[in-house]
Amino acid sequence: MTHLPLDFAHLLAGSLVLLSFLMIYQDRLSALLDVFAAHAVALSASVAWQAHLQQAPHLYLTALIALLFKALIIPMALSRIVQRLRIHREVETVVGTAPTMLAGIGLAALSILLMMRLTAGADPLAREDLAFALTVVLLGLLMMVTRRNAVSQVVGFMSLENGLILAAAGAKGMPLVVEISVAFSILIAFIVIGVFLFRIRERFDTVDVGALDEVRGERG
Amino acid sequence: MLEAATLLAGALIALGPIALLFGGRAQTALYALTALLAAGLAGLALAALATAATARLTLPIGLPWLGAHLRLDPLSAFFALLLGLGGCAASLSAIGYFRHSPEPRRTLPFLPAFLGAMLAVILADDAFSFLMSWEIMSLLSWALVLADHRAEAARRAGFVYLTMAAFGTLALLLAFGLLAGPQGAYTFDAIRATPRGPLSVALVLALMLLGAGSKAGLAPLHVWLPMAHPAAPSPVSALMSGVMTKVALYAFLRVVFDLLGPTPWWTAAALIPLGAGTAVLGILLATVETDIKRLLACSTIENIGVIFAALGLALAFRADAMPAAAALALSAALFHAFNHMAMKSLLFLGAGATVGATGTRALDRLGGLIHRMPVTAALMLVGALAIAALPPLNGFASEWLVFQAVLLSPALPQASLQLLVPAAGGLLALAAALAAAAFVRLYGVAFLGRPRSPEAAAAREADRPTLVAMSLLAALCIAAGLLPGLFLDTLAPVARQLLQARLPAQAAQPWLTLTPVAAARSTYNGLLFALFIALSAGLAAVAVHRLASRALRRAPAWDCGFPQDLPNSQYGAGSFAQPLRRVLGTTLLSARETVAMPPPGDLSPARHTVQASDPAWAALYAPLAGAVEAASRKANRFQFLTIRRYLSLVFALLVLLLLGLALWS
Numbered sequence: 001m002t003h004l005p006l007d008f009a010h011l012l013a014g015s016l017v018l019l020s021f022l023m024i025y026q027d028r029l030s031a032l033l034d035v036f037a038a039h040a041v042a043l044s045a046s047v048a049w050q051a052h053l054q055q056a057p058h059l060y061l062t063a064l065i066a067l068l069f070k071a072l073i074i075p076m077a078l079s080r081i082v083q084r085l086r087i088h089r090e091v092e093t094v095v096g097t098a099p100t101m102l103a104g105i106g107l108a109a110l111s112i113l114l115m116m117r118l119t120a121g122a123d124p125l126a127r128e129d130l131a132f133a134l135t136v137v138l139l140g141l142l143m144m145v146t147r148r149n150a151v152s153q154v155v156g157f158m159s160l161e162n163g164l165i166l167a168a169a170g171a172k173g174m175p176l177v178v179e180i181s182v183a184f185s186i187l188i189a190f191i192v193i194g195v196f197l198f199r200i201r202e203r204f205d206t207v208d209v210g211a212l213d214e215v216r217g218e219r220g
Numbered sequence: 221m222l223e224a225a226t227l228l229a230g231a232l233i234a235l236g237p238i239a240l241l242f243g244g245r246a247q248t249a250l251y252a253l254t255a256l257l258a259a260g261l262a263g264l265a266l267a268a269l270a271t272a273a274t275a276r277l278t279l280p281i282g283l284p285w286l287g288a289h290l291r292l293d294p295l296s297a298f299f300a301l302l303l304g305l306g307g308c309a310a311s312l313s314a315i316g317y318f319r320h321s322p323e324p325r326r327t328l329p330f331l332p333a334f335l336g337a338m339l340a341v342i343l344a345d346d347a348f349s350f351l352m353s354w355e356i357m358s359l360l361s362w363a364l365v366l367a368d369h370r371a372e373a374a375r376r377a378g379f380v381y382l383t384m385a386a387f388g389t390l391a392l393l394l395a396f397g398l399l400a401g402p403q404g405a406y407t408f409d410a411i412r413a414t415p416r417g418p419l420s421v422a423l424v425l426a427l428m429l430l431g432a433g434s435k436a437g438l439a440p441l442h443v444w445l446p447m448a449h450p451a452a453p454s455p456v457s458a459l460m461s462g463v464m465t466k467v468a469l470y471a472f473l474r475v476v477f478d479l480l481g482p483t484p485w486w487t488a489a490a491l492i493p494l495g496a497g498t499a500v501l502g503i504l505l506a507t508v509e510t511d512i513k514r515l516l517a518c519s520t521i522e523n524i525g526v527i528f529a530a531l532g533l534a535l536a537f538r539a540d541a542m543p544a545a546a547a548l549a550l551s552a553a554l555f556h557a558f559n560h561m562a563m564k565s566l567l568f569l570g571a572g573a574t575v576g577a578t579g580t581r582a583l584d585r586l587g588g589l590i591h592r593m594p595v596t597a598a599l600m601l602v603g604a605l606a607i608a609a610l611p612p613l614n615g616f617a618s619e620w621l622v623f624q625a626v627l628l629s630p631a632l633p634q635a636s637l638q639l640l641v642p643a644a645g646g647l648l649a650l651a652a653a654l655a656a657a658a659f660v661r662l663y664g665v666a667f668l669g670r671p672r673s674p675e676a677a678a679a680r681e682a683d684r685p686t687l688v689a690m691s692l693l694a695a696l697c698i699a700a701g702l703l704p705g706l707f708l709d710t711l712a713p714v715a716r717q718l719l720q721a722r723l724p725a726q727a728a729q730p731w732l733t734l735t736p737v738a739a740a741r742s743t744y745n746g747l748l749f750a751l752f753i754a755l756s757a758g759l760a761a762v763a764v765h766r767l768a769s770r771a772l773r774r775a776p777a778w779d780c781g782f783p784q785d786l787p788n789s790q791y792g793a794g795s796f797a798q799p800l801r802r803v804l805g806t807t808l809l810s811a812r813e814t815v816a817m818p819p820p821g822d823l824s825p826a827r828h829t830v831q832a833s834d835p836a837w838a839a840l841y842a843p844l845a846g847a848v849e850a851a852s853r854k855a856n857r858f859q860f861l862t863i864r865r866y867l868s869l870v871f872a873l874l875v876l877l878l879l880g881l882a883l884w885s
Contacts, residue, residue, distance in 0.1 A: 094864070107875065114882040138875070145868045 136163030232336030262304025454572020499525030
């Protein structure tokens with residue numbers, strides 16, 4: 001019975017990693033946004049469970065913020081953008097799905113190997129949480145690198161940030177101010193990128209960032 | 221005493237901003253104040269040398285956990301003495317030199333601060349304050365090189381100098397990093413206490429040769445020196461050549477003889493050929509140089525080579541437990557450093573006076589200045605005789621001591637050193653002979669003969685402050701030549717500090733004779749030489765005047781086959797250098813002569829062009845510059861990647877670092 005809280009925390013964090021893999025697998029934008037919303041829900045649940053375990057009420061607030069912004073507002077706003085831009089069917093990976101998935105598995109193995117070694121003396125709960133969080137961060141980066149569409153790069157960036165919040169929640173004593181400021185800056189980044197998306201679209205009739213490079217006179 | 225020296229350094233550095241406040245006015249007063257402070261420093265250093273005490277001081281500036289450690293021991297006192305004397309003469313001369321300068325603010329704030337920074341280098345007793353002061357010294361001297369920033373040559377010299385200075389500081393930084401070790405022992409006391417292996421000793425020595433050697437002008441890192449030293453205004457050239465190269469020497473001495481601990485004998489085998497080669501290369505460059513200030517800068521390279529060769533000998537003797545011989549070699553090096561400060565400052569100030577009077581640095585536009593500038597000519601003669609190592613002047617005394625150390629080399633146990641040192645001695649002798657040729661050429665072409673240009677014919681005597689400064693330095697040269705024993709006794713505490721040994725006390729020798737090893741072996745008496753020269757010259761003059769016929773005859777002068785007596789038909793700088801250029805320069809400097817003879821009927825003049833280049837440029841710097849350019853061309857591609865590719869690069873690097881971490885830990 002004593003292992004149950006720990007196992008549940010691992011289940012939630014592990015589901016976050018699984019959803020990251022799912023995101024990499026999606027090549028349609030609307031499906032990607034759905035998975036992203038699920039990712040944020042899993043994050044929120046994971047943070048709430050950490051709040052319960054650590055008896056840290058401010059983490060509930062973090063979970064609530066994640067749920068509100070990341071699971072509801074941002075995905076909804078993004079899917080509205082996608083609808084308005086009429087790009088919900090676009091397929092836009094640079095590298096094929098299978099190699100990307102393989103690379104993702106490699107990254108997960110790397111981060112687990114690394115974290116298990118580096119944090120040998122640390123609290124086991126924080127340890128594995130950190131490994132999962134690093135995996136999520138790396139997968140988010142991988143997504144940003146392998147996608148061409150600006151919307152999916154935004155999604156990759158947001159999922160990367162989810163990984164950061166997961167790591168922060170696992171570490172005891174992270175002040176609320178930090179989390180709020182991180183969440184707020186992500187929101188600002190989202191707004192800025194959203195505005196840019198429309199500007200890019202107005203100019204080039206596409207949100208393929210390759211078009212930007214063509215304007216600079218190079219091949220994408 | 222250290223407190224007073226620190227105050228002097230602070231005052232000199234503070235004079236820079238104060239000069240800015242005056243905005244270029246009150247130049248005379250500020251330079252005079254600088255000269256006064258430098259003279260005070262010289263007096264202070266002399267007193268510190270006499271007491272041979274070691275004083276320490278920690279100031280609460282710099283790194284918070286370290287502070288600025290300062291220390292005044294015989295070694296730093298000796299170099300502070302050099303700095304004080306050279307700085308005093310240069311500042312005195314600056315009063316006159318910059319009196320009519322159109323932009324006084326380009327030199328006025330930098331000169332005293334430059335002196336202060338050099339003093340800070342000498343006083344520093346921890347790696348951080350040492351490197352900080354070193355870098356400030358480099359930057360201030362760079363600003364002074366660029367004083368005439370409108371000249372293309374000065375801008376180029378400034379760029380090359382800045383590159384070399386940055387490279388040198390990097391090497392010093394790495395050297396001190398190695399010395400400090402993993403514990404980060406940055407105070408010199410802690411560095412002294414750290415034991416080290418042979419690999420670390422070799423690396424530190426190599427880095428010091430790169431770092432201090434590039435500032436001093438050791439081949440092949442000397443190329444900036446003939447560009448940057450002449451580009452600066454002449455008092456600054458005197459400071460850079462006369463004093464700053466000695467500060468670099470101080471850095472080398474401090475690290476290799478003091479901080480590094482015992483060094484194996486092969487360090488000497490590395491240093492001696494380097495020094496001897498530098499000496500020959502430098503003076504060979506000087507013999508073909510036609511620019512008066514560049515010639516002096518090339519001769520600085522030669523003297524630095526001589527000093528480094530002597531230091532190498534000292535290292536060899538020290539490693540083989542021959543303290544008396546080591547003390548002789550070290551004293552010879554230090555004495556030569558002192559003498560070079562005096563004579564090179566004197567020559568640069570004199571060159572500045574001739575350039576100021578004629579407006580040209582080309583030897584081929586000078587000539588006959590002895591009639592127009594008699595005092596400058598007389599003082600320059602003293603400097604030229606001294607640097608050509610002719611008795612009874614100081615250059616002879618110190619080079620004689622170097623050769624005495626060379627002659628002790630058969631007692632060394634290593635066969636390779638027994639072979640190497642006499643060969644290096646031969647090179648040093650060659651360099652000394654070439655130096656005599658170079659300075660006969662300089663003096664003969666610039667001061668004797670007839671003026672080769674209207675500017676030279678209309679030259680006027682130098683300003684009074686410069687003449688006073690030159691007289692002081694000339695007096696120093698003569699005094700050190702006539703009474704070398706006195707000077708050697710003064711610097712005995714330095715040898716005692718570094719080697720726990722000293723030369724026999726020269727004051728105890730009869731008749732002011734210089735006896736470096738033992739009276740049975742070799743002695744030198746400057747006074748006796750001077751007396752003999754004066755006597756024989758006087759007798760010859762009397763004989764000529766008395767015994768020659770007094771009958772006056774008028775006859776056409778022998779015209780060497782030139783019926784027209786054009787000034788240009790005299791022996792010039794190029795013609796004087798031709799034999800040496802052909803014999804040695806063809807291979808060493810890849811000197812080429814081309815004659816363009818117009819076809820019959822063509823009225824254009826025939827042309828004779830001479831090309832000679834420093835071999836270091838072709839062998840080292842041109843390939844290096846090419847490699848840097850090729851690498852930057854390749855790296856240029858990274859300037860134009862897409863955002864996604866930049867992200868991929870960052871991502872790949874992150875994964876690589878994580879992988880490294882996973883494999884290493």
